[in-house]
Amino acid sequence: MRGVIPISENIFWVGVNDHETDLFEAIWPLPRGVSYNSYLVMGEKVAVIDSVKGSFLNHYVEKIRSLVGIGRKVDYIVVNHMEPDHSGAITALRQMFPDVKIIGNKKTAEFLRDFYRLTENVITVEDGGTIDLGGPRLKFVFTPMVHWPETIVTYEETQKVLFSCDAFGGFGALDDRIFDDEVDLAYYQDEFLRYYSNIVGRYSEMVQRAITKLKGLPIAVIAPSHGPIWRKNPSHIVTLYDRWSRHETEEGVTLVYASMYGNTRRMMEAISLSLADEGVEKVRVHDISRTHISFVLVDIWRFRGMIFGSPTYNTTLFPLMQNLVDVLRNDELKNRYIGVFGSYSWSKGAVSALHDFACCGRLTLVEPVVESKCAPTETDIEQCVLLGKNMACAIRK
Numbered sequence: 533m534r535g536v537i538p539i540s541e542n543i544f545w546v547g548v549n550d551h552e553t554d555l556f557e558a559i560w561p562l563p564r565g566v567s568y569n570s571y572l573v574m575g576e577k578v579a580v581i582d583s584v585k586g587s588f589l590n591h592y593v594e595k596i597r598s599l600v601g602i603g604r605k606v607d608y609i610v611v612n613h614m615e616p617d618h619s620g621a622i623t624a625l626r627q628m629f630p631d632v633k634i635i636g637n638k639k640t641a642e643f644l645r646d647f648y649r650l651t652e653n654v655i656t657v658e659d660g661g662t663i664d665l666g667g668p669r670l671k672f673v674f675t676p677m678v679h680w681p682e683t684i685v686t687y688e689e690t691q692k693v694l695f696s697c698d699a700f701g702g703f704g705a706l707d708d709r710i711f712d713d714e715v716d717l718a719y720y721q722d723e724f725l726r727y728y729s730n731i732v733g734r735y736s737e738m739v740q741r742a743i744t745k746l747k748g749l750p751i752a753v754i755a756p757s758h759g760p761i762w763r764k765n766p767s768h769i770v771t772l773y774d775r776w777s778r779h780e781t782e783e784g785v786t787l788v789y790a791s792m793y794g795n796t797r798r799m800m801e802a803i804s805l806s807l808a809d810e811g812v813e814k815v816r817v818h819d820i821s822r823t824h825i826s827f828v829l830v831d832i833w834r835f836r837g838m839i840f841g842s843p844t845y846n847t848t849l850f851p852l853m854q855n856l857v858d859v860l861r862n863d864e865l866k867n868r869y870i871g872v873f874g875s876y877s878w879s880k881g882a883v884s885a886l887h888d889f890a891c892c893g894r895l896t897l898v899e900p901v902v903e904s905k906c907a908p909t910e911t912d913i914e915q916c917v918l919l920g921k922n923m924a925c926a927i928r929k
């Protein structure tokens with residue numbers, strides 16, 4: 533059947549491609565769509581590993597039916613993760629296969645009860661637990677907070693396939709070319725980092741723990757729950773996740789600003805030019821009113837330097853800049869250099885708010901802090917140039 537793609541003799545991709553959801557988690561844009569990867573492992577017993585978002589049931593259920601055929605059934609549903617983009621079809625599967633056993637850990641059982649009122653035939657496994665499907669053998673490894681507390685990954689021991697769930701995933705629909713050797717990875721690269729920075733980055737420490745924990749497993753294929761399946765070069769995505777979660781950065785600067793009437797923009801332009809004069813090639817400028825934060829985060833996550841500018845708005849930061857700062861605070865972003873600038877006309881507020889953020893302890897402030905009253909003066913512009921210079925110097929250290 534179309535859309536049922538073998539990964540090996542007895543492991544199949546039965547995922548779906550979502551080109552309809554505009555905003556993932558109701559916040560992150562999906563211009564290139566997203567895939568919900570689900571897998572079917574067939575031995576004497578049949579297991580489904582993760583399911584899909586509830587709105588894609590029909591196609592999904594057809595695929596599973598086409599594989600198991602009439603008279604056979606799915607014996608297990610392994611729930612790596614309860615977020616509804618993966619658990620949304622569990623109730624439908626239970627209706628199709630009333631005896632199916634659902635596998636997860638204690639926390640999964642709690643969520644199954646509280647999301648779907650499912651309590652029967654739920655099997656809780658321990659970290660490192662295994663189950664024999666008569667042929668394939670599944671091993672469960674707990675990876676809490678990548679990306680929810682119940683999250684586990686599942687490893688098929690005979691063929692060394694790691695079903696890694698949200699870990700090693702990325703945005704971008706697959707459109708039935710599901711393998712890393714079939715897609716243009718350059719095209720997906722930013723979508724991987726956008727997924728990481730938007731969804732997983734907050735849990736970087738847990739990603740590090742998971743990577744360490746999985747090191748001992750020989751892995752031939754990584755089959756995540758979003759994005760391509762890594763059969764040619766699984767270490768590629770692990771290396772990327774490892775770097776990102778260690779907050780490793782490239783030489784470059786993300787310059788994010790807001791401006792209602794152009795005064796703060798003039799300051800930004802002076803900084804931008806100064807960075808160019810210093811030979812910083814990778815400078816990404818974002819008007820926070822026009823670029824969705826989802827894309828701004830990609831650059832912030834990638835580069836060692838960031839410079840934020842905001843006018844004062846009703847005594848504090850411009851609202852969209854406030855949002856960016858709040859998101860980054862929550863993400864516990866670290867190991868980066870930050871410069872701040874802005875403007876006001878009477879009470880001040882924006883620059884001190886940015887300064888507070890910059891001094892959170894995980895970032896290094898690059899001086900000078902530049903604050904102009906109404907339109908920037910010659911001196912303000914000179915200070916902006918100096919900020920650009922100092923930032924160029926800082927990111928090269």
Ligand SMILES: Cc1cc2nc3c(=O)[nH]c(=O)nc-3n(C[C@H](O)[C@H](O)[C@H](O)COP(=O)(O)O)c2cc1C
Pocket residue numbers: 790791792793794795796797843844845846847848875876877878879880881905906907
């Ligand atoms: C809606 C609005 C609210 C403002 N609130 C404040 C304020 O509370 N305190 C202040 O000092 N300036 C305030 N200002 C003035 C701006 O911060 C100041 O004019 C700044 O230079 C504008 O920068 P821009 O030209 O880049 O938009 C406000 C301006 C606007 C339009």
Ligand SMILES: [Fe+2]
Pocket residue numbers: 613615679680698
């Ligand atoms: Fe998730």
Ligand SMILES: [Fe+2]
Pocket residue numbers: 615617618698757758
């Ligand atoms: Fe997910």
